[in-house]
Amino acid sequence: MIKAEPGDKRSFPLVTINTDLVITGGGLSGICCAITAARQGLKVALVQDRSVLGGNASSEVRLWVLGATSHMGNNNRWAREGGLVDEILVENTYRNPEGNPIIFDSILLDKVKQEPNIELLLNTVVYDLNKKDDRITAVKAYCSQNQTEYYLKAPLFCDASGDGVVGFLSGAAFRMGAESKQEFNEPFAPTEEYGELLGHSLYFYSKDTGRPVKFIPPAFALQDIKTIPRFRSFNAKEYGCKLWWIEYGGRMDTVHDTEKIKWELWKVVYGVWDYIKNSGNFPESETLTLEWVGMIPGKRESRRFEGDYILKQQDIVEQRQHEDSIAFGGWSIDLHPADGIYSSAPGCNQWHSKGIYPIPYRCIYSKNVKNLFLAGRIISSSHVAFASSRVMATSAYVAQAVAIAAALCKEHQCLPADIINSNKTALLQQELIHTGQFIPDLQLQDTGNKAAQATITASSELKLLELPADGQFLTLNPAAAQMLPFNSGKIPDISFSAYCETDTVLQIELRICSRTGSYTPDTPLAAFQYPLQPGVNQVSVRPDIVLDAEQYIFLVLHKNPAIKVARSSQRITGILSVFNTVNPAVSNYGKQEPPEDIGIDPFEFWCPQRRPAGHNLALTLSEPVNGFTATCIKNGIARPTTQPNAWVADCKDPQPFVSLQWEQPVTIKKMILSFDTDFDHPMESVLMTHPETVMPFCVRDYIIYNDRDEIIYEKTGNYQTRNVLLFEEGITTTRLKIAVQHPSESTPAALFEVLCFE
Template identity: 40%
Template sequence: MKRRDFFKKTTAAGIATGMLGFSSTTEAKYKKGKSISTDRKKDNWQQMGTGQKGLPNRQKEISYDVVVVGAGMAGICAAVSSARNGAKTLLVNDRPVLGGNASSEIRVTVNGVNHLKNKHKCERETGVIEEMLIENWYYNPQESYPMWDHVLFDYVTRQDNLDVMLNTQALDASTKGDKIQSILCFQSTTETYYTINAGMFCDCSGDGLMAAQAGAEYRTGREGKAEFNESFAPDKADGWQMGASIMMITKDMGRPVKYNPPTCAIPYEAEKMHDRKIKNFKEGYWWVELGSEYDIIADQEENRDKLIGYLHGVWDYVKNSGKYPEADNIALDWVGSVPGRRESRRFMGDHILTQVDLETYRHFDDAVAYGGWSLDEHCPGGIENPSEPPSYFHSRFKQLYEIPFRSLYSKNISNLMFAGRNASCSHIALSSTRIQATCAMMGQAIGTAAAICMDKKWTPRQLGQKDIKGLQQQLLRDDQYIPNVKTDDPKNLATSASKWIASSTSSGNVDLLKDGISRDEIGIPHHWMSSGKNAELQLEWDKAIDISKVEIKADTNLQRFIMMHKNPAKNKKQVLDVPPELVKSFDVEARVNGRWKTVAKVENNITRLVKTNFDRVKTTSIRLKLKDTWGDDNIKLFEVRCYS
């Protein structure tokens, strides 16, 4: 159902006027002897169009297979993956825009595996997160953050099987035994309380209020060294959590511009600040950060007010200390009002991912995602702890580490999963896994798992025990790379082809397209690349087979960054467009009764994974006529699949 149809139907139907099972929330105590209720009995409404008095319908009940709460990178990837894999899905977000920390409200760069200590350095994430990033360059070459919001909105709302609710906060969860039955949400713009029923719930909201209200076990603060044998953990456990930061963007006015700090500015004492360097004037300073020693969620509003003061204090120092004359023409253009958060609740799964897991590159049989950002723990107290460096960057990785499925579902709530910074990790492990593109892969994993669980009528734990290979293989098919896991799909008819024939080859080998690995490894190719455009690739079978789907994985250069930056100077090593290596247009032909028949045509393709669907044909050969790229002279592929 399309988004507009969804709202028309739910409004017209009236759905439900009762709110059952939420007495603790709908009548929340706020003063001794008094309560606040969700009903509108005191509403004194006279509707002039009808000439009648009445009560507005502000309570509704709706049902889905899967509900995803939180629409940052993790939540979007979870919701899209759930919907694409057949589950009727709802994405709930408490803000008016999508993107979470990456949105225009906060503007944190979508980093991922960027700085490995090996030849590749970058092992970029594919799947849903890559689709969004490439689409942004296609629709938003001007690098506008408000436009990025709309790219994400268009991307999500056009997905079949997926509905979206913005400005909607998940307030409470109604449980029966160890299972969530429904959640209570409030949409501020429509003043409406929604009871949302579902079979599977995914909390990707970061702070995780919905999961906490369901009774899911969680931790906050830092574990001590001894618990997980983590060398970078403090000697004793404590309550410190990594802080939130306020960002800014400036512009060059071409003339000297004065800066008069607001009264809220907190003076910046540069001489006391350990390693807090003012390296540029364009995008702000991530070290304008505040953590908390006990309850960072309760401290958020106070910390936000302080952060705004500290940010203006830093800028006052830049503009008025006399030490930065090169900033004379630079003016503040945007200052965030919503802090970008790093840590609060960490929900406990059947496995807690630790520093030791990451540094030893532990192999998990249930691996579903990966990471590689350094162990980047920020100092307790942030800018109010000036004697310590803002971040320790404890360790960089030589290769990718694996993230297990057991860290992405609740150990005590049977139909709850989570992805992002609230996943089941120690504080030290979180210092790496919290990076947004890594969170996005967790999201794609749990969204795919949620759809499988609904289809099989399993809990996530049962899925992990009964068919983790099925989940991994679906993720691989949907272009989520998993280290040390090869494609092994018995339904893929391409593996039974007797011949693979290429019209030309400049590197790699056509047989590598069926080796089960869809990216080049260091020193090990897994691709075929043509010599020139207008190349052909042909698969032959000894006996006629039925085919209705052909899928390819093309080249987007996974060793090059594609994220959008606040500071354009960081784009020097990027291509600010669709990757030139990516195949742009091709046809799929099938040989039917001895004649070639075009069964699918692809034009202006902007995705690495391209899935074509057509009426089933009986054939002994499939041919790809690869016509053009977005700029490169040759066409490179990593995988070809065929299905009936």
């Protein structure tokens, strides 16, 4: 028994932790940074003030994680972020296709708890720090659940707290609010009337109980729904992320006024529910109950800290290259009116760029606090650029670069900025690619990768001459295009069947993208017109065009509701059909037509359809597409770019395999295999139900043999992109044979990459 006598003031116990990297904030950025760093061998303390991980992606807020794929509503093909954020989203799609936020919480907790190098402190808030000169020496934190104080010491710190608590307390230079147009020459910089900050939002979930449910609103609920100019947009079936426009606080201090903003949002949420339940306008709401209301608001914007570079509008729109690129973004520039729900302006003003854009390393450390990394929405960007880089998959992707940079800092005993100053940028980029990060226009060099020196052969290689016409016919409404990767040289003839019931004309174009490696078909190469007669017509496109470099071409079949074309049920890695269609969720109205003076490009959207739709167009080619060679597995790129970058077996190969042969025996302790989990799939983490748990292109079963034909590894039921295989004793061999099973009859086996390390 403890019996405390009356005494003096007491103190809580103090726990001191010495570690390599202290990360404040366990949102998706903090998590991806922590796990990536831990896997590099760093000891990490991850401090999260809430009881679950995930920040805005957690069950406390319930936003779906998105990034460059943008709900599949823009022209960023194969743009889901790689590395850890990919691993988490693929895992969530496998375990939780219904998008249950509680299950997503459990996956995040699971992933972090599997890392022995991470000390996770939940319910622990960082509130103070110590500094010596221009460096942080320790942060102080407190956990109210165990009444314990923590003193966290490290040579390196990462602020992933959303509001930038560590940056703020340590005196790091920051900005809050919108820059003028003049400061960075950003034509899209908002006027004062539109506002300086994006506001907070609170979500609610409703549930059908199957019997009548009454609702008596709390006294603080909004009384007059008409104070919300767009109140007619509410409907009884929408909840969660769909109501992102319940936003408020853009004219307040989004840090210190957060509690006031939250009360206003509660007022709105309960008022909206009162309107839905009690106005009589929604009889279908009779059996609905309010299942959940957010307790903490989702925060969009507050402080942005200054690094050695500030990302700006032009970097995004022009997809500018940077010597020190470490990640990419691809969400639209997405600004909101500061009055949020009380504004009569549309809830957002989104403008896309023609493709993904690189993000430089100089944006992810403080320019004046020398051992402070920045991750999440606080990275160094202008208000306009932040409007794109802030989304969670992008933030988390950038945070993975913090982790690798921190590992390099530890190895070389240097500070974040020294990576640039002492020419270690290439090292950082290579290490990142090694962990699954795709950085536009960069590829893995062969340093240490023994697969790069191997002679690669395969049982077969797909020579794509035909996408057989075995699917339903597709009406050309909307317009459709087939993307095909061709090498430099003459484009082959392309033939397909078109059906119509009356005389009509099929308009065809061949297009490419003006920027290598992007997928906006903005450059016509040739146009053709084919008069069609009732019945099935054989159409042959004979382009007399020579490509000077490998790239995707778009066979564009213009909209004509009188015409149907044959489809194929075959799905092949790197082969995709796209449609000139509308996706209002991301301001895609088929064509982007910005006002002239805002520095945004006009262009058309050509996007894939979600499965089970999204079939390829059936066609035959006079010469095969040859890009699926076995040597692709060592070309240092693990997703389609200007080519599929994958070995794809012939569909009829009964036992496909790829072999790596060395002249001298090699010893391998680690292998990484990269499979196709469809980088076009956004894998929204919550709310949205996905029709599949395993991507159709993904090899599920494979066996690896050594040069004595002994099995050294066998996997069944794979669903992950990257399989990292560790052989503690090392495998010494002159040959590795990787035998794979086709994922299905209609999808041949594909492998993006094989890496072998000693």
